[in-house]
Amino acid sequence: MEKKLNSHTLFSCWTPLSNHIENMQLFEERISLVLHWFDLWTDRQRKHMLHSLLTRCTKPQLRYCRDLLTEKLPLTQADFTAMLPRFLSLYIMSFLPPLDLCSAAQVSWHWRVLSEQDCLWARRCIRQGWFLPYTPGEKEFGAWKNHFISCLNTLDWLTPREAAHQYRTFNQPCEEVEEEEERLKESRMRQMIRANIQEEKRIAMRTRKGWSSSTKLGESRSHSIQSQTTILGTIFRTSGPPGLSLSTSSGLSLEKNMSRVSGPLSNYISRPAPLQSSSIYRHPATCLLLVSNRIPAYELVLSGVKADVIVVLYDHRGTLSALLCQVEGAVSGRTFQRLGLLAPGGTEEIHLFHNSCLSDRTLLTPAHRDFWEKLSMLVAPAEQSGGIDIFSPCAASTSGMAFMQKLAAVTGLKVWAPMGLATGSFQNSVCYPSSVFGDWSDGSISAIGLSDPQPGGPALHYISEPVLQGWCRQVQWMEEALGEMKSCLDFRLQQVGLQAWGRALGHSLWERVRLEDLCLSEDLSMALTEGLTVLTKQEEMRPFEFLAAFLTKWSDEEEAREEKQVSQCSLVSGHPQTHFDWRGVIVRELQLSEFLYISRLSALVKAYQEPLTAALNSNRAILSFADMHVVLSPIAQILDLNRGFKVDLDARLQQWGAEQCVGDVCVKLCTHFRVYTNYLNNYTTALSTIDKCRDAKPAFRAFLKRTDRTLATHMLSLQELLLCPVWRIQEYTTLLQALTLHTHDSHPDHTHLSSALNTMQRYTKFIQNLKRNCERDRLLEETQQMIQDCPRLREGNRQLITSQEAALLYSPNDHIPESLRTYEHVADVSLFLFSDMLVLTRRKKQHTPFTVVHRSTHTFLASVTLASLTVRRITHSRYVKHAFILEGPSRSWVCATERGDQMKHFLCVLSSAMQTTLTST
Numbered sequence: 001m002e003k004k005l006n007s008h009t010l011f012s013c014w015t016p017l018s019n020h021i022e023n024m025q026l027f028e029e030r031i032s033l034v035l036h037w038f039d040l041w042t043d044r045q046r047k048h049m050l051h052s053l054l055t056r057c058t059k060p061q062l063r064y065c066r067d068l069l070t071e072k073l074p075l076t077q078a079d080f081t082a083m084l085p086r087f088l089s090l091y092i093m094s095f096l097p098p099l100d101l102c103s104a105a106q107v108s109w110h111w112r113v114l115s116e117q118d119c120l121w122a123r124r125c126i127r128q129g130w131f132l133p134y135t136p137g138e139k140e141f142g143a144w145k146n147h148f149i150s151c152l153n154t155l156d157w158l159t160p161r162e163a164a165h166q167y168r169t170f171n172q173p174c175e176e177v178e179e180e181e182e183r184l185k186e187s188r189m190r191q192m193i194r195a196n197i198q199e200e201k202r203i204a205m206r207t208r209k210g211w212s213s214s215t216k217l218g219e220s221r222s223h224s225i226q227s228q229t230t231i232l233g234t235i236f237r238t239s240g241p242p243g244l245s246l247s248t249s250s251g252l253s254l255e256k257n258m259s260r261v262s263g264p265l266s267n268y269i270s271r272p273a274p275l276q277s278s279s280i281y282r283h284p285a286t287c288l289l290l291v292s293n294r295i296p297a298y299e300l301v302l303s304g305v306k307a308d309v310i311v312v313l314y315d316h317r318g319t320l321s322a323l324l325c326q327v328e329g330a331v332s333g334r335t336f337q338r339l340g341l342l343a344p345g346g347t348e349e350i351h352l353f354h355n356s357c358l359s360d361r362t363l364l365t366p367a368h369r370d371f372w373e374k375l376s377m378l379v380a381p382a383e384q385s386g387g388i389d390i391f392s393p394c395a396a397s398t399s400g401m402a403f404m405q406k407l408a409a410v411t412g413l414k415v416w417a418p419m420g421l422a423t424g425s426f427q428n429s430v431c432y433p434s435s436v437f438g439d440w441s442d443g444s445i446s447a448i449g450l451s452d453p454q455p456g457g458p459a460l461h462y463i464s465e466p467v468l469q470g471w472c473r474q475v476q477w478m479e480e481a482l483g484e485m486k487s488c489l490d491f492r493l494q495q496v497g498l499q500a501w502g503r504a505l506g507h508s509l510w511e512r513v514r515l516e517d518l519c520l521s522e523d524l525s526m527a528l529t530e531g532l533t534v535l536t537k538q539e540e541m542r543p544f545e546f547l548a549a550f551l552t553k554w555s556d557e558e559e560a561r562e563e564k565q566v567s568q569c570s571l572v573s574g575h576p577q578t579h580f581d582w583r584g585v586i587v588r589e590l591q592l593s594e595f596l597y598i599s600r601l602s603a604l605v606k607a608y609q610e611p612l613t614a615a616l617n618s619n620r621a622i623l624s625f626a627d628m629h630v631v632l633s634p635i636a637q638i639l640d641l642n643r644g645f646k647v648d649l650d651a652r653l654q655q656w657g658a659e660q661c662v663g664d665v666c667v668k669l670c671t672h673f674r675v676y677t678n679y680l681n682n683y684t685t686a687l688s689t690i691d692k693c694r695d696a697k698p699a700f701r702a703f704l705k706r707t708d709r710t711l712a713t714h715m716l717s718l719q720e721l722l723l724c725p726v727w728r729i730q731e732y733t734t735l736l737q738a739l740t741l742h743t744h745d746s747h748p749d750h751t752h753l754s755s756a757l758n759t760m761q762r763y764t765k766f767i768q769n770l771k772r773n774c775e776r777d778r779l780l781e782e783t784q785q786m787i788q789d790c791p792r793l794r795e796g797n798r799q800l801i802t803s804q805e806a807a808l809l810y811s812p813n814d815h816i817p818e819s820l821r822t823y824e825h826v827a828d829v830s831l832f833l834f835s836d837m838l839v840l841t842r843r844k845k846q847h848t849p850f851t852v853v854h855r856s857t858h859t860f861l862a863s864v865t866l867a868s869l870t871v872r873r874i875t876h877s878r879y880v881k882h883a884f885i886l887e888g889p890s891r892s893w894v895c896a897t898e899r900g901d902q903m904k905h906f907l908c909v910l911s912s913a914m915q916t917t918l919t920s921t
Helices: 002-009 020-040 043-056 059-072 086-093 098-104 109-115 118-127 143-153 160-167 176-207 221-239 254-260 264-270 277-281 298-303 320-331 366-376 398-411 433-437 465-473 475-489 498-513 522-537 543-570 582-617 625-632 635-654 663-671 674-696 698-707 718-722 724-741 750-786 900-920
Strands: 287-292 309-314 338-342 349-353 356-359 387-390 414-418 439-441 800-810 824-834 837-847 854-865 870-873 883-887 892-896
Touching: 086 109, 086 118, 098 109, 098 118, 118 143, 287 298, 287 320, 298 309, 298 465, 298 475, 298 498, 309 320, 320 349, 320 366, 320 900, 356 398, 366 398, 387 398, 398 414, 398 724, 433 465, 465 475, 475 498, 522 543, 582 625, 582 635, 582 698, 582 718, 582 724, 625 674, 635 663, 635 674, 663 750, 674 698, 674 718, 674 724, 674 750, 718 724, 724 750, 750 800, 800 900, 824 892, 824 900, 870 900, 883 900
Parallel strands: 287 309, 287 338, 338 387, 387 414
Antiparallel strands: 349 356, 414 439, 800 824, 800 892, 824 837, 837 854, 870 883, 883 892
């Protein structure tokens, strides 16, 4: 019996094989023991145990595990393209419109392969009459999709001016009443179209599927055009006279109305919508800001732009059409609450581009009017608080106010601009940054009254206040600091876009310098300067107590002075004045700025002219008499002239009243302005003399090092002090324009003010011409030195317009069509566009060993006159992108840019220069 028991338990691991009950009991005990161990193990040990078990299982056992896991964890959110057969997935995608197919291509690589199949796109192309010019290969896919996008991008559409010229519906002479009715009709039409578009967007957002496109045009293109036609037909029938339809309209053609449509609807009608689905998740923007790269220290302005503002940084050397293309690409069909323009300018005109000024005289030209009509379609109507904010002080002159009113009539929006009454040390800048924080007007101000100005409000809609304050107060030295940063970081930021480059430099300067700690008010800065000046002249044992007492006394005197001025303004002929005395404010501003100007001229005489003259008389000359005469000779005469002007101005202010005149004093000053003419003609020679003497004479260099940027020179250098008369003439023009604006035509002072203003404006234009000539000569000289083996560039009135880096291409297959040609990269070239010719140079990069720094060298390749040059674009294909052909009299060049916006900008500027050349010849 014992022998039999041993035979049954052999190789059984002490498991009773014959006794089924004991076998099951022992199996249950061991399972509970293993599960107890399993509960005590770590996650890694459990996974190792499961892996060991599954590798020992047979296929039926693994199938059982799979079914059990499917039952416990059912499969959810499965990719239907992976579950269904391929032909069913393509059949489902065939119902999607082209825009949603492009969005589906961005889900994954598998979806991209499916959504770019030719069977989905061939039918859409053939339906529109677009046939592929070649037969795709067996392994090639996406050919029909690329052909569809290429044909859609090249659709022709008419601008409002082109439609008007073709159908003769815009320039027909009409009476004022008819023109006003036409304008009101178009305004109502725009409002109704905007309302219908917004309603369609709200309905589409409620009813659209979870993964479909968020555009309101979720259906096919034919259905979208049909729905838009229905909307337009409804609007025409409700807003127009009886009998007006889409086909016939008394004086209004369908093409004109379609081109007049604003907002996203016009973008879809005139051109295809962009195929980027990422724009769905962009931050909602309420403002659009146009910034010129000619603005001093524009990088800091970009770093302070708010999150809900779309900023467009454009090249000052471009054209209106290039800027409009850039804006349309940035906004992607969105509408904005307000539109801001930050560009160089003054009280009468805005310098949009180097050869295009926006003013009262040029606004109604076809190019400017068409540009602003299209731009205004991106802004909400005036009833919804839409408007345009111009950062130049156009509200400070009569012509500027007329420009604002005309711009408001053209766009149908309110136009706001600073009144430019605050003149400080930086008012002389070309863009008048300090006037941004002054009062703003909407152009409805009368000659002697004021509507309701907005103090600094519009500017803060776009840029944060600390950054804007820092930019306004330290714009000059920030331009120098950013210039040094550009030269140091140029090689690191070459592959970055212009706007991103500017933002990076601005943030770097802001974080490094901490400008928010330097934002002091002008009154506090002036008080501290006066207190420190008095403190240096006295021997004080307790300087901090003395400075505190001085600031307290200065504050009390300032308050008493303000109260006296208010009392003088409030009493005219024995009763309070009904309107605010803006003439008194402007004249007092003229007096204060004149005092600062005279103090700076006095610093030139005391700190520079007198020590240099004393050294010359003592036979220890620092500077020769001839050089000193070139640099400082007219300063004393200018100082005497302005001292007499200030005495006359103080006498008039002591007896100030509503009928008091200061125009005759200004006319008296203008009659002696010949000394300023001599000074301005000699200014360039004076600067070159200073540079020459500083390099050649160590004694003069040491003298400048001791004297420049001290309290005696108002923390300015000799060159900056010599620039003060130029600044002052611009300030005179601004203040006289504001004074003329607030002086009624019947006032006895109006005639003299107009005469003085005309004289100042002539001098301002003279300064602008001198500055333009100097800038032109400087650019030509730098370009001449940059290009090796280059012929002489300084001939006649030639000036450099722009330059563009490109790649020189060559096609060995000239016998096949251009759309199928392949090109090879021959060399890197640079295109220098001048006013009368185009210069091509070969560009090479030379890297410095052990560093990432490199520099570019240019070798002269060819030149061709613009009159004999023709330009052709090469159709975008899989073989070449962003390419164009330059054809001269004897040869041609195929060039390509790195990005599409670079090519568009360069070709727009080139076509404008060629048109100007043909017109002049």
